[in-house]
Amino acid sequence: MARPTGREFSVRLESMGAPPSLRREPRAGSDERFEFHVSKHARDLYGLSGAPYSSSGDVVFADYGAARSFSDRINERARSSGGPFVKAGAVNAMALIHEILHAVCAEYRERVEPAAFDLAVRGARAAQGTAASDSSLLSFAKAFPPSTVYAGTESPESWLDGLSDGRGKRAVAMEELLLLRLANENPALAPYRFLFDDAALKARAPVAATLDAAEAALASLPPFGPDGEDLPSLLRAPMRASPHSLSGQLEFMRKRWGLLLGDRMPRLLGGFAMLAEDERPSFPPGPGPVRVPSYAAVDSEYERFSEDKDWMPRVVMIAKSALVWLDQLSRAYGRDIRTLDAIPDEELDTLASRGLNALWLIGIWERSQASRRIKELCGNPEAAASAYSLFDYEIAWELGGWPALENLRGRAQARGIRLAADMVPNHTGLDSTWVRDRPDLFISRSTPPFPSYSYTGENLSDDGSIGLWIEDHYYDRRDAAVTFKRVDFRTGHTSYVYHGNDGTSMPWNDTAQIDFLNPAAREAVKERILHVARNFPIIRFDAAMVLAKRSLRRLWYPEPGAGGAIASRFEYALDAQAFNAAIPDEFWREVVDTCAAEAPETLLLAEAFWMMEGYFVRTLGMHRVYNSAFMNMLKEKKNAEYRATIRNTIEFDKDILKRFVNFMNNPDEDTAVAQFGSGDHYFGVCSMMATMPGLPMFGHGQFEGFTEKYGMEYRRAYKDERPDEGLVRRHEREIVPLLKRRHLFSGVENFLLYDLARDGGSVDENVFAYSNGSGGERALVLFNNAWERTSGRIRRSCAFADKNPGGSRTGVTRGLAEGLGLRGGDRFVVMTETRSALRFIRRSRDIAENGLAVALEGFQCQVFMDIAEVDDDESGSYAALCDFLGGSGVKDIGWALQDLELGELYRAWAAAFGPGYFLRALRAATARPEPDSGFAAGLEAGPEPETGLEKFFSTASRFAASESFAVSGASPEALSRAYAPVADAALAAASSLLGLGAALSAPREAPGAAEAIACFAALLPLAFLLGDLDDSSAARGLAESWGMPRKLREALAEAGVEPGTAETAAAFAVAALGRLDLVAPAGAERLAALSPKEAAEALMKDDEAKDLLGVNRWDGRTWFDADRYRLCSTLLAAAASGLGADAALARAALDRMDAAALAAGWCLEAMIAGDSKTRTPPRAAKKKTKGEE
Incomplete structure (x- = not known):
């Protein structure tokens, strides 16, 4: 052939x-x-x-x-x-x-x-x-x-x-x-x-x-x-x-x-x-390695974002493992708290006060008993079933069932908190109702996939109609079989059902894998999703990525020749035509569309990894998707990679960034404090979480600094941890204010990312600099996620995609001035840095032309808010202040302008009434007077006190005249001589009233009175300066115009006085300065002649007095604060004595008023009625009820 x-x-x-x-x-x-x-x-x-x-x-x-x-x-x-x-x-x-x-x-x-x-x-x-x-x-x-x-x-x-x-x-x-x-x-x-x-x-x-x-x-x-x-x-x-x-x-x-x-x-x-x-390599449980996303392939996928409801962008969520939380609450409150309706209102109040408005309750559904039994057989007798091995979607009766949930829901809603729940679509518990009654919904086979598998252990089914066995080697941890054995005793049929599995590690041995190529299974899962959606406004879909078509393909029905993800599944390979015929459309797209039609107020949140985050929100339509890169990259300080993640995302589509869920830990990870510590690194990353677009999600115990990682089978916390109060306070000081202004940060319309350019021109990839805002408000965030100090400038934003009407995109950059909403020109930018509470001022033109100079210590974070652009005044005050500060911050721009304008006056006042004066005055007011140790003698102990006082009167006269105040014609020396005896007498009276002077056998209890009297004495020169002690309202106006209340507070603070006391003392002193008519001799006699009833009626008509005395409504009556009342009466008595009133008369009036107020239980109506039997309200009630009229 x-x-x-x-x-x-x-x-x-x-x-x-x-x-x-x-x-x-x-x-x-x-x-x-x-x-x-x-x-x-x-x-x-x-x-x-x-x-x-x-x-x-x-x-x-x-x-x-x-x-x-x-x-x-x-x-x-x-x-x-x-x-x-x-x-x-x-x-x-x-x-x-x-x-x-x-x-x-x-x-x-x-x-x-x-x-x-x-x-x-x-x-x-x-x-x-x-x-x-x-x-x-x-x-x-x-x-x-x-x-x-x-x-x-x-x-x-x-x-x-x-x-x-x-x-x-x-x-x-x-x-x-x-x-x-x-x-x-x-x-x-x-x-x-x-x-x-x-x-x-x-x-x-x-x-x-x-x-x-x-x-x-x-x-x-x-x-x-x-x-x-x-x-x-x-x-x-x-x-x-x-x-x-x-x-x-x-x-x-x-x-x-x-x-x-x-x-x-x-x-x-x-x-x-x-x-x-x-x-196939073996991976630890979890999402696997995190990589910088590339959107080149995504460009071919269609865009169908789901529209947010108005409340969705502002969600800030916290996770709570329900059983563990209830155990911790039981310990904290010293009583049994085991059901959802027993969660104290105080806990919900705390969540709301921290800016948290979504509560994700983990483990509230009825769990698999087989899961619990497996854990017992493997050596954990205390374990509950896994929270993700479910028997059915009913609220667990051990948590109180649906009635308890409804109770909690109502109380949470009253505080603006929405409840969130898990939905586990990929699998059910090993012994779920579906495994019993609808085995056709699961992936199974008629023979074991491996000849080494054996099923001779305990029958895990509580239902006599079926038997369930996991593979024997699970118990001795020698193998992790991919199937369990199911025997239907009703028919005699035996099948080997696959466990739930994501292909990254071991199968989940207490679960049964649903077959999503089965249309009946897909419909059944959608029905359960709607059931959850009708009961919870936020659903978290567990392991959502495994149900994308590409994942179902890779894991369960691979292409011919592919395999390795899940053992034995290559035997069920399908070509593309057969696979697409079995599942023509994405399951999640069907779910999103169904929920949009039937439960439109439900926020759908997907736990998805494997570089599918953008696909899940942009194409499949989830409202939010996990962004594990945030936690993993920032923890490892892979800053260039995370900046690239943000940059790549906004270069493709900003709307993806808006839908990220950012977190520092989740239930599968170590706690936030274990990963980030509790110092500046933690708070810098936490500040980013609070200020980046998307949804911030806090972990269980994150605010408190708890270190224990709670397994999904935990019934209780095994560590008896107490909140780290320092960490809690720092959260409340640095993070909570940001959470309460999430409207500035949650969107992406105004989000811009910036490079920090060093002096040599290189970009510092460790620095995250971005601006955002809503409406006319803007904010700027700077964070150096590294140990080393850095400095440079931010000028223009990184490129981002600007969407055109036809669907195309154009790369756009913007300058920092535009990002902050500045008009530029000869204006000034004033902004508050939230951590330090300092206000900064910069020239708008400089920012527009040169950007913003930045200097950050290692792990330092700065968040600038309340950004406003102002025009300078005719005298150039803002320009002068900007130059004077040289980039430094101040507590208040208005105060700083005042300090600049009145600097000479303040220096003169401080020479006479600075911290040294207050130290001497407070000692004199609360100790037994020594010979020649009165107020004037105390002043003489300082360097040239008369010269200082005279200098103040001289300087103050000039400043007052320049503001058109009518000043006395007396010389500074004469004013000093007139003032000194009055001050001496006032302090002597204070000593008599508060100290251990001859007039008293015991000190009077009037917290803050000594400070108030010292403040009054330091303000009194203004009344002498204006020359009219009978009508001192102008003196008070001058004091307020010159910012003297602030200067009093600052001087007291330098003298070591607590801020609250200083503020109260200054407020009373300013009020007393304005009412010298009450304490001058004639006025003092009239005041002393008032009956308690007349004094109470007068108080009811004076709004300022009511505010100072803490007047409030409780239980249908009007009350006033005892301590503040004693402070007020002591101050008035001392002032009256200083101005020449009869000290004995003042003291008698004081004692009479004290007796009446005490008899009335500090109740105004009782004082007016002369009722001495009114009970005193509980202090807590007085504290938490204010301003009721």
Whole structure:
């Protein structure tokens, strides 16, 4: 017959890209099989005699399970007696390679030379003689015996003399011997050579010479294959192409010999998948490595964001593991708190006060009892079931059921807090209602996927209609099986149901995997989602990424040739057409559209990783998606990577950034304090979380600094932790104010990211600088996430995508001035840095032209808010202040302008009434007076006190006149002489009233009175300056115009007085200065003559007095504060004494008023009525009820 050329066969053996109609079907009657050589020695040693062998002696695998069983026998021997272990995928690949090489030989015989191996036998005989050649073949038949020879039903000699499918057995043996040589030469098969080592065979017979001669004879025949090679070279081609990789050799065969393979192709692809399963790396639980997102591929995906409801952008969520939280509350409150309705109102008040408006309750659904029992059997008798192994979507009765939830919901709503719940769509608990009643909804099979699996442990089902067993080796942690056993006692049917699995680590052994290629399963899950959505305004979808089509494909129904994600699933490979026919649309897109129609007020939040975050919000339409890069990158200080994450996202689509859920820990991670510490690094990242677009999510115990990571099966906290009060206070000081202004940060319309350019022009990738805002408000955030100090300037924003009406995008940048909403020109920018509470001033023009100079210490964070642009006044005050401050901040810009304008006046006042004066005055007011130790003598103890006082009067006269106040014509010396005795008398009266003077046997209890009297004495010069003690309202106006209340507070603070006391004292002193008519001699007599009833009626009509005395409504009555009342009366008495009133008269009036107020229980109505039996209200009630009229 005419023999084809090598070129013809090159066409026939090219890659498998040809359509199926061009592919050769296998020959009729051919015996397609997986097979490879195993020596008699190996059969006997490893107990492999029970494996199926071909008539030529090759082991035959009918399916993947047979390869696994074969491997298990070898490995069992290795475990018990030592020796090498094998992997089923590699064993299967060896058999597949051997079979394909046989197929190439068959193709050569059919298409080129039918007698090829007969010619090889003749060539060997010719080269070494018949006896030597036959001895090699006979020795092979003995060392690698065919099934009949091994069984003893046929001798090796008779087998060699026989025929096989019309071929002489010597030709068959020669072909097998050649492939055995190739197997021993193959480096990729070296680990498995103990199964087919030919060393002993070559030692007994001249096998090498026989094969050399046979190969020479074959090489003389016409070439074959894509590259026109002789047959021995062609058979070695895969080994040459990839000498150390079985998968590489199979890949060579697929690409180069595809058409030849015919219906072997599915098994070849299965071989790839089985190898991948063996070689799959093991990852720890969790989302896996976090990478910077690239949106190049996403650009081809359609855009269908879900629209937010008005409340959604402002959500700030906190997670609480329900059972653990209730246990902690029980300890904190000293009573049993076990159900949701027992959660104290105070806890909800605390959440609301911290700016938290969403409460994610973990573990509130009815849990799987099988899950709990598994944990007990594995050594944890206290464990609950996992919160993510669910029996059904009903509120757990141990938490109080639906009634308790409704109670909590109502109280939370009253405080602006929405409840959030988990929905676990991927799987159910092992013993869920669906596993019992609807097993068709789950992925299952009729046999165990691996022959080593056994199910002999405890039946985990509480329901007598079914039995449930997890694989035995879960209990001793020797294996993590992918299936559990389900027996339906009603029908006798047994199935092996797959556990839930995300392919990253071990299967979740207390769960059952739902089959999302089953339309009924998809509909059932959607119905459960709607059930949750109708009861919770926020749903968190657990492990949502595993239900994207690409994930379902990879995990459960891989493409032919793919596999490895979940053991054994490559056996269920589907081509693209079949897969898409089974699930035409994305399940999540259907869920989002259904919820939009039937539960539109529900925020859908997806826990999704694997670089699918953008896809989940932009295409699938989730409102929010986890952003694990925030936690992982900032924790590791991979700042360049996280800046790239933000930059790449806004360059593609800002709206994705708006939908990120940013967190510093979640239930699967270590606590925030464990990951970030409790210092500046923590608070810098936490400030970013509070100010980045998206949804900030706090972990359980994050505010309190708890360190324990709560497992999903925890019933209680195992650590008895107390809140870190310092950490709580710092949260309240630095983070809570940001959370309460989330409207500035949650959106992306005004979000801009900036580079910090160092002096040399390089970008400091450790610094996060961004601005944002809402309406006309803007904010600027700066954070240096590194140990080292840094400085530079921010000028222009990084590029971001500006969406055009037609759907195209344009890259845009903006200057910092535009980002902050500045108009520029000769204006000034005033802004507050929230951490320091300092106000800063900058020139608008400088920011527009040069940007903003920034200097940050390691881990320092600055948040600038209340950014306003102001015009300068005619005198250039803002320009002067900007230059004077030189970039420094001040507590108040108005105060700073005042300090600049009145600096000379303040210095003169401080020389006479600075901190030293207050220290002396307070000592004099509360101690037994010594001779010549009155107020004036105290002043004389300072350096040139009269000169200081005179200088103040001189300076104050000039400033008052410049403001058109009518000042006294007296000289500074005269004013000082007039003032000093009054001050002396006032302090003497204070000593008598508060100290241990001769007039008192015990000090009067009037907290803050000494400070108020000292403040009054320091303000009194203003009344002398204006020269009218009978009408001192102008003096008070002057004091307020000059900011003297602030100066009093500052001086008291420097003297060591507590801020609250200082503020109260200054307020009373200013009020007293304005009412000298009450304490001048005539006024004091009128005041002393008032009855308690008249005094109370007057108080009811004076708004300022009511405010100072803490007047409030409680229980239908009007009350006033006892301490503030005593302060007021003591101050008035001391002032009256200082201004010349009768001290004894003042004291008598004071005692009379005290007695009446005490008898009335500090109730105004009782004082008016003369009622002495009114009970005193509880102090807590007085504190928390203000301003009720």
